[in-house]
Amino acid sequence: xxxxxxxxxxxxxxxxxxxxxxxMDNTTTAMTGLQGHPGNxxxxxxxxxxxxxxxxxxxxxxxEWIRVINPYDINESEATLREALDYCGPSVVISRAPCLLxxxxxxxxxxxxxxxxxxxxxxxxxxxxxxxxxxxINGFVAPKINYDLCIGCTLCVxxxxxxxxxxxxxxxxxxxVGLNILPDSTPTxxxxxxDNSSWTPHPTTH
Numbered sequence: 001x002x003x004x005x006x007x008x009x010x011x012x013x014x015x016x017x018x019x020x021x022x023x024m025d026n027t028t029t030a031m032t033g034l035q036g037h038p039g040n041x042x043x044x045x046x047x048x049x050x051x052x053x054x055x056x057x058x059x060x061x062x063x064e065w066i067r068v069i070n071p072y073d074i075n076e077s078e079a080t081l082r083e084a085l086d087y088c089g090p091s092v093v094i095s096r097a098p099c100l101l102x103x104x105x106x107x108x109x110x111x112x113x114x115x116x117x118x119x120x121x122x123x124x125x126x127x128x129x130x131x132x133x134x135x136x137i138n139g140f141v142a143p144k145i146n147y148d149l150c151i152g153c154t155l156c157v158x159x160x161x162x163x164x165x166x167x168x169x170x171x172x173x174x175x176x177v178g179l180n181i182l183p184d185s186t187p188t189x190x191x192x193x194x195d196n197s198s199w200t201p202h203p204t205t206h
Contacts, residue, residue: 002039002052003029006061013062013090020084020091024071025054026099058092065091072097074158100151107152109167111145117164118142124156124165132156 001009001023012019029035036042041051058066065087069077077095084091111131120140124132131149134141143156143165157165 001025001054001058002037006057009058009063009090009092010061017090018088020081020087020093022081023054023058023092023094025094025096028099028102054094058094063090063092065089066094067092068094068096070097071095072153072155074155107150107170109152109154109169110147110150111152111154111156111165112168113143113145114164114166115142117162119162119164121161123159123161127155127159129153129156 001021005021005023009021012021025039027040029037036044038049038052039054041049043049055066055068065084067080067084069080071077080093084093115137118137120137120142122141124143125134131146131151133144133146135144136142152167152170154167157167159165
């Protein structure tokens with residue numbers, strides 16, 4: 001919105017357009033290199049600034065129907081967008097969540113599949129998550145979670161109608177050699193050694 005959308009939204013309101021605008025607010029400019037902008041509260045010199053309040057700005061342009069959603073809540077997002085589309089007049093939905101490229105913390109939970117509960121409906125693949133690969137189970141394609149990429153957002157969990165996907169807590173334990181070890185409760189028994197960027201399964205010995 002702050003890049004070049006303010007004038008377009010103002011024209012839409014002035015001309016009584018019946019349209020829904022979705023503003024994706026991730027506090028940065030992820031598309032072109034994580035540059036700052038007037039909405040993230042930091043100046044070009046990296047100092048704290050008076051960031052633009054999107055809700056007040058949109059209201060000042062004349063929009064009366066404004067809602068803020070958490071894009072990681074599928075039910076809330078869908079219900080709000082349907083309400084916006086049904087509204088007669090200009091409506092704005094602000095989808096607000098931090099850009100994942102700015103997050104440095106390891107996930108505290110990740111999605112895990114219960115193969116016996118999966119029916120191969122494919123709903124989880126529609127999420128379009130890069131952490132979901134395919135694998136053959138019982139004659140159909142089921143999801144296979146890539147734990148190097150899974151951030152624990154639970155979008156695939158929410159999309160699964162059978163409850164075959166569920167979040168599982170990730171426990172990080174500091175090892176004696178300075179690496180982080182993530183215990184794995186899978187039947188094969190393994191631990192995961194974590195470096196600064198990703199972790200790889202290593203079989204345990206008994």
